Amino acid sequence: MPSCPECTAREKKKIQEKYEAETPEEERHRDDLIKLFDEIDFPMKLDSSTKHFICKRCGLYATREQVSDIRYKLNQREKTRQDKQDDYLDWWQKSKKEKELT
Numbered sequence: 001m002p003s004c005p006e007c008t009a010r011e012k013k014k015i016q017e018k019y020e021a022e023t024p025e026e027e028r029h030r031d032d033l034i035k036l037f038d039e040i041d042f043p044m045k046l047d048s049s050t051k052h053f054i055c056k057r058c059g060l061y062a063t064r065e066q067v068s069d070i071r072y073k074l075n076q077r078e079k080t081r082q083d084k085q086d087d088y089l090d091w092w093q094k095s096k097k098e099k100e101l102t
């Protein structure tokens with residue numbers, strides 16, 4: 001059964017916020033978060049007559065294709081946010097270097 005992409009994304013955000021609140025920055029590991037994320041489980045129920053999956057928690061009702069589509073879009077959004085941070089870091093480090101040179 002696919003797990004609900006909406007509930008999973010919401011839970012991930014919650015777990016990450018909790019983790020960041022409880023764990024000092026220097027003790028944080030990406031692997032810890034991934035392990036926590038692995039425990040998230042929101043299996044959807046298959047409605048065999050309509051071939052749609054239903055999430056009992058948030059009420060999402062979608063075909064398998066729509067479920068993977070939503071998951072893909074949510075992952076994309078997550079990725080672009082991280083990319084932007086990386087870009088910012090790059091820019092910041094570069095400008096720092098340039099300042100040191102001048």
Ligand SMILES: [Zn+2]
Pocket residue numbers: 004005006007008042055056057058059060
């Ligand atoms: Zn859901």
